[in-house]
Structures are given as structure tokens and as C-alpha cells.
Amino acid sequence: MAMTARPTADRYPTRLPHAVDPVPRAEPVVWPGGPRGPIAPADLRSYDRKGHLAVRGWLREAEVASLRDEVARLTDDPALRSDPRVVREKRSGAVRSIFQVHRLSPPVAELLGDPRVLDRARQILGSEVYLHQSRVNCMPGFTGKGFYWHSDFETWHAEDGMPAPRAVSMSLALRDNFPFNGGLMLIPGSHRTFVPCVGETPAGHYRESLREQQIGVPGEAEIRSLATDHGIDQFTGPAGSALWFDANILHGSADNITPFPRSNLFVVFNSVENTLTEPFAAPARRPEHVAERDFTPLRRTDQRNDRG
Numbered sequence: 315m316a317m318t319a320r321p322t323a324d325r326y327p328t329r330l331p332h333a334v335d336p337v338p339r340a341e342p343v344v345w346p347g348g349p350r351g352p353i354a355p356a357d358l359r360s361y362d363r364k365g366h367l368a369v370r371g372w373l374r375e376a377e378v379a380s381l382r383d384e385v386a387r388l389t390d391d392p393a394l395r396s397d398p399r400v401v402r403e404k405r406s407g408a409v410r411s412i413f414q415v416h417r418l419s420p421p422v423a424e425l426l427g428d429p430r431v432l433d434r435a436r437q438i439l440g441s442e443v444y445l446h447q448s449r450v451n452c453m454p455g456f457t458g459k460g461f462y463w464h465s466d467f468e469t470w471h472a473e474d475g476m477p478a479p480r481a482v483s484m485s486l487a488l489r490d491n492f493p494f495n496g497g498l499m500l501i502p503g504s505h506r507t508f509v510p511c512v513g514e515t516p517a518g519h520y521r522e523s524l525r526e527q528q529i530g531v532p533g534e535a536e537i538r539s540l541a542t543d544h545g546i547d548q549f550t551g552p553a554g555s556a557l558w559f560d561a562n563i564l565h566g567s568a569d570n571i572t573p574f575p576r577s578n579l580f581v582v583f584n585s586v587e588n589t590l591t592e593p594f595a596a597p598a599r600r601p602e603h604v605a606e607r608d609f610t611p612l613r614r615t616d617q618r619n620d621r622g
Contacts, residue, residue: 318477318589328510329472329595333533337508341478343560344438345585351437352430361438365505365563366547372430373486373554382488382553384419385450385577388412399603406457414603415579416448426581427615431484434558435583438482442611446470446481446584447604450488452577453496458570460496462527463537465504466582467561468511469530472595473520474605479505480588481561486579491550496570498557498578501537503544505563509536515596520604532564540564586611 325340344362353361361367373381389409394400399418401411416423425431426445435443452458466483470476491497509532519529549557559565561582570576584590589609593599602608 345440348440364502
């Protein structure tokens with residue numbers, strides 16, 4: 315499938331030499347015209363308003379245990395020790411993230427086509443979808459480092475060439491997410507405001523940003539203003555719970571200094587009508603293990619099985 319043509323004007327300029335005013339979102343959050351899905355109308359309205367939706371106890375214990383075993387296998391695999399898809403903490407060297415995990419783990423690949431997952435993504439985005447990114451984020455006890463406030467779309471727009479925030483992420487808890495072990499915080503309603511960031515994107519920036527992001531983060535004044543207006547929510551729940559959140563919502567997490575590790579599987583779905591162009595504010599594309607450029611629509615697992 316071909317890339318989306320580059321828009322003649324950039325609606326969401328960012329990585330600028332000086333601060334500019336935030337930009338109101340121009341596109342819908344829940345897109346019309348999509349297939350029917352499992353999200354109830356009231357929950358869909360809540361997602362539209364807040365920019366996120368949590369489902370507690372969503373996967374069965376055996377399903378979560380299988381995925382958790384897969385993460386342990388990948389983390390301990392000596393063949394992946396120097397693989398660029400494995401990102402390590404700057405100080406401890408512990409595994410921070412594993413990217414393109416759907417290509418490394420058959421159970422994760424199978425999950426992408428599960429109707430419980432895929433039909434929700436289609437319902438929110440109003441179209442067929444493809445996988446923009448998959449990764450596991452690990453936050454070990456005592457030493458796990460957090461992620462500063464950011465909008466994923468700001469990065470995907472600037473460094474990957476995603477034209478509009480017509481993408482949705484699912485974070486699946488593989489271990490219990492407590493309020494005290496670095497659970498994800500979100501500013502509800504911030505998904506309707508794009509916050510341009512200051513600072514030019516250095517070449518190869520993704521290598522450092524995946525460990526500690528310093529370019530592509532909003533200013534403190536904008537964070538304070540949005541948090542004051544909307545408050546802060548947090549995703550918590552037992553293993554097997556899932557959080558769906560809009561590409562443009564501001565979110566982040568604190569360090570984990572507790573003895574309780576946290577790990578989450580992230581999968582990002584992008585509309586096939588919103589495929590990547592060239593980066594809007596970076597000298598080169600990020601590699602495909604960070605931003606997929608295979609725009610083939612995902613198919614439900616049962617449909618794949620029907621075709622043999």
C-alpha cells in the first residue's frame with residue numbers, strides 16, 4: 315500500500331525554534347462511518363470526551379500468563395542481547411522496552427487479530443487499520459524509570475510523518491498496575507489540543523529518546539495549564555486490564571521505586587487513511603521496528619483461519 319501524500323500545509327507544526335500557541339485539534343476523536351464494534355455507546359462517548367477508556371480484567375489469567383512468559387523469554391534471549399529492537403535503561407542496563415514484539419512473538423501477533431482488540435481499533439478510527447508500532451515496556455521494581463509527559467502523536471508526526479492524530483494505542487497490563495508502581499498518568503481532554511514543542515530534532519534522535527525523551531516534550535506552562543483545566547487520571551488495574559488512549563493525549567509515568575515490577579504490552583493502530591509520509595520535523599525516518607511502513611490492513615484471526 316502506498317504512503318499517504320504529504321499535505322500541502324502542516325496543521326501541526328512542532329520542533330520549533332521558539333514557543334508558539336497550542337493548536338486546537340481539527341479532526342474527530344471517534345471517527346464516523348466505521349464498522350460496529352464491542353465498545354458500548356456510553357463508553358465510546360466517554361472515550362471521545364476524555365481521550366482514554368480503561369477495561370479492567372479484560373483478558374483471562376491464562377492468556378496474560380502466556381504473554382508474560384513470552385516477555386520473559388524475549389528478555390532473557392541471548393540472541394536479542396544486542397538487537398536494536400531491545401532498548402535498555404541508561405544507568406542500570408535493564409531492559410526498558412522491546413520493539414516490534416509482534417514479529418518476535420507469535421502469541422502477540424495472534425492478539426493483534428483478536429476481534430476483541432482489532433474491532434475496537436476499527437470502531438474508534440472509523441476505518442480499516444494497520445499496526446504502526448508494537449512494544450513491551452518493562453518497569454522493574456526499585457530501578458524502573460518513568461516516561462516524561464508527552465503526546466505520542468507529536469513524535470509520530472515529527473519523526474515518522476503521521477499526518478493526523480487518527481491513531482489509537484492499547485496498553486495491556488501484563489502485571490498489576492498499582493497507583494504506586496509507575497502506572498500511566500493521563501490528562502483527560504488534552505487530546506483535543508496539540509502542543510507544539512521547542513527544539514530541533516537531532517539526527518538519530520530516536521536512540522536517546524526511547525531511553526529518555528528530552529526533545530518533543532511540552533513546556534511546563536502548557537502541562538500546568540492542561541492539568542489545571544482537566545485534572546490527571548491514572549490507569550490502574552490487575553493484570554489483564556487494558557487501556558485504550560488517543561494518539562494525542564498527554565501522558566507520562568513516574569519512576570517505580572517499589573518492589574513490585576510493572577510491564578505492559580503496547581500496540582498502536584493507525585488508520586489506513588492516515589498512512590505515513592516523510593517526517594514533518596526530523597532529518598530522516600525512524601527505523602521500521604519503531605514505525606512500521608507496511609500499511610497492509612490487519613485481518614481478524616477468525617478471518618485468517620477461514621482463508622486457511
